[in-house]
Amino acid sequence: MIDTAALLATLRRAPVVPVLIVEKLEHAVPLGTALVNGGLPALEVTLRTPVALDVVRAMADIPGGVVGAGTILDPAQAREAVAAGAKFLVSPGATPAILDAALELGVPLLPGVATASEAMAARERGFKVLKFFPAGPAGGPTYLKALASPLGDVVFCPTGGVSPENARDYLKLPNVVCVGGSWVAPADAVAAGDWARVEALAREAAAIRG
Numbered sequence: 267m268i269d270t271a272a273l274l275a276t277l278r279r280a281p282v283v284p285v286l287i288v289e290k291l292e293h294a295v296p297l298g299t300a301l302v303n304g305g306l307p308a309l310e311v312t313l314r315t316p317v318a319l320d321v322v323r324a325m326a327d328i329p330g331g332v333v334g335a336g337t338i339l340d341p342a343q344a345r346e347a348v349a350a351g352a353k354f355l356v357s358p359g360a361t362p363a364i365l366d367a368a369l370e371l372g373v374p375l376l377p378g379v380a381t382a383s384e385a386m387a388a389r390e391r392g393f394k395v396l397k398f399f400p401a402g403p404a405g406g407p408t409y410l411k412a413l414a415s416p417l418g419d420v421v422f423c424p425t426g427g428v429s430p431e432n433a434r435d436y437l438k439l440p441n442v443v444c445v446g447g448s449w450v451a452p453a454d455a456v457a458a459g460d461w462a463r464v465e466a467l468a469r470e471a472a473a474i475r476g
């Protein structure tokens with residue numbers, strides 16, 4: 267069974283979960299520390315770079331942080347991410363194999379869904395905290411709002427096309443627990459080691475209210 271309460275407790279700590287693409291291992295600790303200091307404790311490290319698992323390992327020790335792994339595409343990646351210290355997993359989709367792996371590992375998973383049928387299929391397996399992905403192209407806040415009444419016991423973390431300009435439109439919905447976004451860790455700021463800028467962006471994101 268999925269520990270929904272633990273997942274919700276992590277996601278409710280701040281309105282925004284940073285979605286991170288980290289190219290260099292030496293960026294892991296200063297980047298994660300800037301985000302946590304700015305008020306965003308849940309860190310989603312996407313498994314999209316060769317160093318991503320090492321980044322998860324490094325971020326796992328950041329005081330006050332909760333590191334998770336995103337872009338989980340198969341059960342092997344789920345196992346590797348958990349072994350590296352990931353406390354939650356995020357997937358762009360919700361295949362039966364991914365759901366099985368999360369249940370076997372006993373680790374909270376945010377499976378990605380974009381339709382009512384996909385959300386219902388995940389719900390049938392016990393997953394009621396879902397990622398709405400890709401949120402903007404899939405229909406944005408008006409689409410997600412329309413799912414709130416029929417899917418009354420499911421909540422979402424919309425990700426993909428969320429920005430400081432539209433985050434509030436998602437966060438004010440009753441079925442949104444947080445949003446995910448990469449804007450708090452822009453590639454140019456990370457490449458330049460501009461941790462003050464990252465922390466300032468995190469602080470602004472942490473203050474967004476629905």
Ligand SMILES: O=C[C@H](O)COP(=O)(O)O
Pocket residue numbers: 285425426427428446447448449
């Ligand atoms: O692949 C996209 C990530 O889920 C984050 O999307 P974003 O860059 O639009 O915030």
Ligand SMILES: CC(=O)C(=O)O
Pocket residue numbers: 312336337338356357358359378397399
């Ligand atoms: C995009 C997405 O869902 C992920 O990287 O996990």
